[in-house]
Amino acid sequence: MRRAIGRSTPLLALWALLALGRAPAAWAIDTTQMPTPQLQARYEGLTHELRCVQCQNEAIADSPVDLAADLRRDVRDMLLAGKSDDDVRAWMVARYGDFILFRPRFAWKNAWLWGAPEVLLLLGVLIAWRVVRKRARLVTADHEPLPDDGSP
Amino acid sequence: MLPELGHFSLILALLLAALQAFFGIAGPMLRRERWVAAVSPAVAGQAVMVATAVGCLISSFVRDDFSVAYVAENSNSALPLFYRVAALWGAHEGSLLLWIMLLALWTVAVAFYAKGLPRLFAARVLGVLGVISFGFLLFTLATSNPFVRLDPPALDGRDLNPILQDPGLAGHPPVLYTGYVGFAVAFAFACGAMLEGRMDQNWARWTRPWVTAAWSFLTCGIAMGSFWAYYELGWGGFWFWDPVECASFMPWLVGTALIHSLAVTDKRGLFKSWTLLLSVLAFSLSLLGTFLVRSGVLVSVHSFAADPSRGVFILSFLIVMIGGALSLYAWRAPLLKSPAGFELGARESFLLFNNVLLVIAAATVFAGTLAPLISGALKLGTVSVGPPFFNPTFMLSMLPLLALLSIGIHAGWKRGRLATQQRTLLYTLVGAAALAWGLVYGIYSHGQLLTPVGATLGLWIILSSLVDPVDRLRRRLSLPRAVVGMTIAHTGLAIAVIALTTVQSFTNEKDVAMAPGGSASVGGYQFRFDGVRPIEGPNYDGVGGTLVVTRDGSAVAVLKPQKRQYWVQHQVTTDTAIHYSRGNNILVALGDDLGAGRWSVRIQIRPLVSFIWIAAVIMALGGAVAISDRRYRLTRAAVPVPGGTAPEHA
């Protein structure tokens, strides 16, 4: 099953649907034009997903160095040759390792990172539930009136 | 001479900070009256010494004293005066001095308002602040002395980094640091209570204005950084989830949770240990941010010159401060108990959910920021994290929070009584949704789900927030400033949400190669490129382009982006040109010279993006209004808190 932006649960797929998640940074201008809007969108998506390994914290779309331009050219050529997005990513990873992907692929070694938000959410719900239950039980014993001056 | 004076002042400041720390903590512990009395003079003395040091450094910059290594590395005789002063915080050593100075200022402010606090407690608070000052001064003198001399002196300076030669530099770091450092006050208040072994029933009321003030500054500081990135550094991008940005955002999230937790502790004496923990956490994240930026453990476009030996020092400092505070917490927090209760639908519940979600958001950002470090340390290989991780996971916790805000704002303390508010809830939600969907599809006629959902949540917050104030005014009841401040701040948040979701979905961007006379069409605007011509400035030269912008034939603007080459560092910067029109930000930037007069040009139309930063200012304003509420006025005696509990004793 294709993971929508790497998330696996339906709830998170909803959020993922809402997120564009596009890196807007720009330090270089890429005037590449692809023949169709679909290819253009895929090209822009991929070049923003791939890290410029020389400049480290920029995507190849935004990096002004030669290596980034060469990698962008490779993405373009692969897309024009009919390769899929996953093919392009695999090609890059074969040469530079997982580090070249800005969105870490879901692998067991990354599970702690991808799973972290859900685990934290679960933990938070548990803690909140415990606190609310305890305090709700205390309410009936608690007879003092609360002057409502409406202050926050 | 002046640099030596500055250096000497720092050493004196270090000694005075040590005295401040010692007298402040040992004095109350051993009940030594004279020691306690010595704390305030030590505070004043330290502040004067730090101010002297800063003055000496500024003077060295202004006088072009290139015998001072820091001045030689960050200034130049051709640098305009304005930037020569701002260059003070342009690199590691000077920015540390700024940190120390702002900490001294906050400490002086606390000492001033300490008249309204119990003497021993105030001494402890100032003592803890003294420990922090001591640590930073020691770090500066030991590893990052700004007064190191060059022998022989340099003939001229290496110039300030051209990217920093912008008015944004003057504002962003000082405001940001004021916020960052300000959380030290809350940290000190928490440590003071923990050292004492009890939480005074007014503790929350004393702490609230300090936290809100620091939070307001931090909000503005982050917004300024984002705005600066937008027009100067990022060519239209304004948030990159860069480690340094994350380092400032995490304290903000926890600080927001802290403000809300303090409200519950103040009002009902509940969540005391949570509030203590959040106070410690907020400043701990500030310290952690300092560590990340200066130790070289993380890769960032932002970081100061990396130096592992500095990293070791800061880490040791972190262990002492944070480890110490959290150990205090483990020891003392179990003593804090409260018999009060509240229902599921009560305000306290909603504030609890709010805080849980904010802390989860902060923890998620934390995980993403430190992922490369954690992965490397656990030998799990290299992992790289960027916006594709942060954006969806951040929204995961934020979207529920926004909805809960609109509901919870109607909930009463202790008993909630939401059932009576059903009609209000329904009307506000439907009204917001109708308005949101109508506006989005009316203006854009297409779109992703994100924007109408975000606009609905935002408008719902605004409508919900206005219900109570409007009702009070109608019934001619009092409207405390705290309520006004809260309403303003929540409205600011709502505007930010609406603006952010609109920008995410409807940004229109095109990178094109243009020849003189050529044109491009983006987002309903037409852009005609009129070529470039040479330009010159006080310490740079370069080219300036001209783009004529029209819409449906009528003139909109003439934009003049520039590419500058600075003489000293030979660095090329790109200066964007921005125009605001009909709620849109039109941005153009010059790319590369493609030969034969052709240039690559970036054209970007962002609707509502300015409102993100305006919203941040509104939030900060709300904080300021809330602080001015008369309940926080200085009182000599402790003010009894309605519905509060009697103080516990250790």
Added chain:
Amino acid sequence: MINRFVIPVVVFALLAVVLAIGIVHSPQKGVIVSPLLGKPAPQFALPSLGNPSQVVRSADLRGRWYLFNVWGTWCGECRAEHDMLLTVRRAGVVPLVGLDWKDDDAQALGWLQQLGNPYQEVAVDRTGQVAIDWGVYGAPETFLVNPQGIIVYKHVGALTSETWTREILPLLPAPTRARS
């Protein structure tokens, strides 16, 4: 139940350990571990520097050890390591095959003439495609390839005598080493 208030300080202790490890590793943080280690060296066929009709082929290099060095005249660190490369050549233990990455032919030839030529042969990569195939992200980089065509070692940055004696020489079989 253990006092739950102890949890924050315990979590912090773990974090401090991670940060400490991070500091220890920080000089290496920019170095990406190559996924090509232990894998076959990418195939290439490029014109030779100075003699464009001649082709430098990876296939021809099978059957013996060689060092694959990526460089360019525009690269400062390459200039810094050049003397070390000449030392490697003089040692005569393993040949150097150069990849002139995104460079100007005339400048490259002049450079080798002026400073000395440590290479057995130099392939010219004008487009940068071969460098990308080898996972190069900054010059200079040096790869050690065994006679079966497998990459056994990669060094990023200027080659130092330390790296040569401690990392590369031990990987070469004894009879080859003995000749040094």
